[in-house]
Amino acid sequence: MKALVAIKRVVDYNIQVRVKADGSDVDIDGVKMGVNPFDENAIEEAIRLKEKGIVTEIVAVTIGTATHQDVLRHALAMGVDRATLVETQDSLAPLAVAKVLKSIVEREQPSLILLGKQAIDDDAGQTGQMLAALLKLPQATFASEITIADQQATVVREVDGGTQTLSVPLPAVITADLRLNDPRYVKLPNLMMARKKPIETIALDSLNLSLTHSVKQLSVAAPPERPAGIMVKDVNELLSKLRTHQGIIA
Amino acid sequence: MRTLIIAEHDGQHLNEQVARAVTAAQQWQQPVDVLIAAAHTDALAAQAAALQGVSSVLVATDASLQHATAEHLADLVVTVAANYRVILAAHSAFSKNVLPRVAALLDVNMLSDVLEIVNQNTYVRGIYAGNVLATVQSTDATQVLTVRGSKFAAAANGNAAGTQTLSVPAAAEGSRWVAEAFNKSERPPLAAAKVVVSGGRALGSADAFAEVLAPLADKLHAAIGASRAAVDAGYAPNDLQVGQTGVVVAPELYIAVGISGAIQHAYGMKDSKVVVAINQDPEAQIFKIADYGLVADLFEAVPQLTAAL
Numbered sequence: 001m002k003a004l005v006a007i008k009r010v011v012d013y014n015i016q017v018r019v020k021a022d023g024s025d026v027d028i029d030g031v032k033m034g035v036n037p038f039d040e041n042a043i044e045e046a047i048r049l050k051e052k053g054i055v056t057e058i059v060a061v062t063i064g065t066a067t068h069q070d071v072l073r074h075a076l077a078m079g080v081d082r083a084t085l086v087e088t089q090d091s092l093a094p095l096a097v098a099k100v101l102k103s104i105v106e107r108e109q110p111s112l113i114l115l116g117k118q119a120i121d122d123d124a125g126q127t128g129q130m131l132a133a134l135l136k137l138p139q140a141t142f143a144s145e146i147t148i149a150d151q152q153a154t155v156v157r158e159v160d161g162g163t164q165t166l167s168v169p170l171p172a173v174i175t176a177d178l179r180l181n182d183p184r185y186v187k188l189p190n191l192m193m194a195r196k197k198p199i200e201t202i203a204l205d206s207l208n209l210s211l212t213h214s215v216k217q218l219s220v221a222a223p224p225e226r227p228a229g230i231m232v233k234d235v236n237e238l239l240s241k242l243r244t245h246q247g248i249i250a
Numbered sequence: 251m252r253t254l255i256i257a258e259h260d261g262q263h264l265n266e267q268v269a270r271a272v273t274a275a276q277q278w279q280q281p282v283d284v285l286i287a288a289a290h291t292d293a294l295a296a297q298a299a300a301l302q303g304v305s306s307v308l309v310a311t312d313a314s315l316q317h318a319t320a321e322h323l324a325d326l327v328v329t330v331a332a333n334y335r336v337i338l339a340a341h342s343a344f345s346k347n348v349l350p351r352v353a354a355l356l357d358v359n360m361l362s363d364v365l366e367i368v369n370q371n372t373y374v375r376g377i378y379a380g381n382v383l384a385t386v387q388s389t390d391a392t393q394v395l396t397v398r399g400s401k402f403a404a405a406a407n408g409n410a411a412g413t414q415t416l417s418v419p420a421a422a423e424g425s426r427w428v429a430e431a432f433n434k435s436e437r438p439p440l441a442a443a444k445v446v447v448s449g450g451r452a453l454g455s456a457d458a459f460a461e462v463l464a465p466l467a468d469k470l471h472a473a474i475g476a477s478r479a480a481v482d483a484g485y486a487p488n489d490l491q492v493g494q495t496g497v498v499v500a501p502e503l504y505i506a507v508g509i510s511g512a513i514q515h516a517y518g519m520k521d522s523k524v525v526v527a528i529n530q531d532p533e534a535q536i537f538k539i540a541d542y543g544l545v546a547d548l549f550e551a552v553p554q555l556t557a558a559l
């Protein structure tokens with residue numbers, strides 16, 4: 001079966017981004033970028049399913065400028081077979097991304113569609129569910145375990161207070177939680193080899209989608225800083241400080 | 251037009267976040283309805299009807315809603331969506347699963363984890379793990395959003411709203427509920443706890459969570475939380491993870507024990523009123539966001555603190 005993995009290029013998770021002086025946007029000029037961590041879990045899962053002989057081909061897709069090929073190269077180096085870049089200068093909201101991915105799914109006809117559960121830049125966590133809705137497919141979000149047999153996926157999902165298990169007929173959309181797996185480390189020779197693998201580029205315009213931009217970012221700001229705290233010398237001092245806060249501790 | 255709240259519940263009790271969503275919903279100054287979808291709805295509908303500010307409770311009762319899938323719930327919400335200008339829920343694993351599906355079926359965008367409702371279509375939400383606050387405006391005809399419960403007070407009881415019965419669409423063929431496993435605990439739920447005691451990788455074992463952290467939590471009637479590193483190492487179950495990818499907490503007191511304070515962890519605890527950090531590394535990031543910092547070995551300081559309480 002074919003698996004399609006959608007990935008997003010985001011600011012590296014170690015970096016604390018800053019706001020531009022005019023408050024118009026986040027300043028990410030020259031900042032280190034990489035594959036969204038949850039999407040890396042999705043890629044890893046597809047590769048493991050291929051190694052188990054369940055998946056036969058993996059296609060990775062991203063949306064963005066030519067620069068975004070780097071995350072596709074990373075996916076190819078991890079073990080993805082083919083990659084597609086849907087090229088656009090615009091940054092798209094989750095609904096638009098889902099519409100683009102829908103048209104790629106319709107071309108590729110994968111049995112399994114994997115995405116990360118959220119992107120660490122906008123923290124929206126919507127694209128997988130929206131894609132499933134547009135495709136009228138079942139969804140299993142926040143997966144921490146995926147088992148596939150007889151065209152069914154059994155998915156353990158992380159929910160508040162515990163886990164839930166779903167049985168999901170394929171094709172389906174599944175979104176990955178961090179605990180799904182540990183993405184493999186990409187070795188340099190694999191990265192070199194990945195340079196030879198094909199990346200197909202499709203112009204967003206050629207997909208003839210009507211994408212509305214209904215959400216506008218008006219401004220961004222740094223959150224209010226917590227007032228500087230104090231260091232206490234021992235447990236007794238800590239306790240006496242806490243006791244000055246009415247009712248916090250007896 | 252009206253506002254619709256999708257109620258989360260466990261079959262018997264409304265999640266306490268529903269009352270917070272009701273408060274958020276007052277911002278639009280239009281009637282607020284609450285949707286209860288379950289196999290048995292009487293008790294749940296009564297709880298929703300009692301919330302101040304609720305105008306009407308929409309009741310969808312069907313065996314197929316016992317363990318409703320996102321597919322089924324989204325189809326149900328869409329049957330009534332035309333009556334609503336706003337569709338809202340408190341941000342949680344439940345709403346994160348269902349509402350984006352609803353939004354896409356309505357062909358509108360969605361705003362996740364809204365911290366502040368500025369006006370009828372403008373919101374403040376955190377991006378980049380809460381390191382940046384973005385003000386965003388949506389021109390969609392139906393506003394679909396989840397709100398951060400802890401930013402809104404819970405609506406009080408004492409109301410007696412009327413109910414309306416909805417017909418339930420046939421469950422789509424698709425995913426099927428198989429099982430669920432909740433970690434039973436006598437402690438208060440993390441998201442609602444007044445005091446949270448959280449442990450990090452430094453605890454070193456599940457035993458240390460039980461022997462060092464639990465007695466402190468017992469004395470403070472606190473929920474126990476954990477960093478991702480502690481969860482990944484198996485010291486604590488994953489539903490105790492506090493942070494960008496775990497639970498967001500807003501207690502009166504948050505005690506971070508052996509936690510470095512990575513931005514992803516800080517995201518989940520920044521709304522705490524008073525933060526205490528115990529860490530042996532004076533340079534640890536956590537001290538920058540703590541009100542009180544104690545540089546100490548947790549294996550000495552925590553038992554001392556517990557004994558002194």
Ligand SMILES: Cc1cc2nc3c(=O)[nH]c(=O)nc-3n(C[C@H](O)[C@H](O)[C@H](O)COP(=O)(O)OP(=O)(O)OC[C@H]3O[C@@H](n4cnc5c(N)ncnc54)[C@H](O)[C@@H]3O)c2cc1C
Nearest residue numbers: 450451452477478479493494495508510514515530531548
């Ligand atoms: C996409 C993504 C999402 C993430 N989401 C989350 C999330 O939701 N929540 C989360 O917590 N993390 C999350 N993380 C992980 C996060 O980046 C950190 O790795 C994690 O929070 C570190 O956990 P820690 O502080 O327990 O461990 P460490 O960073 O290992 O820190 C341990 C601390 O304990 C101190 N220490 C050691 N021994 C002692 C002792 N005896 N006494 C006192 N102090 C001691 C050390 O000085 C150190 O500061 C995420 C990461 C990614 C990439």
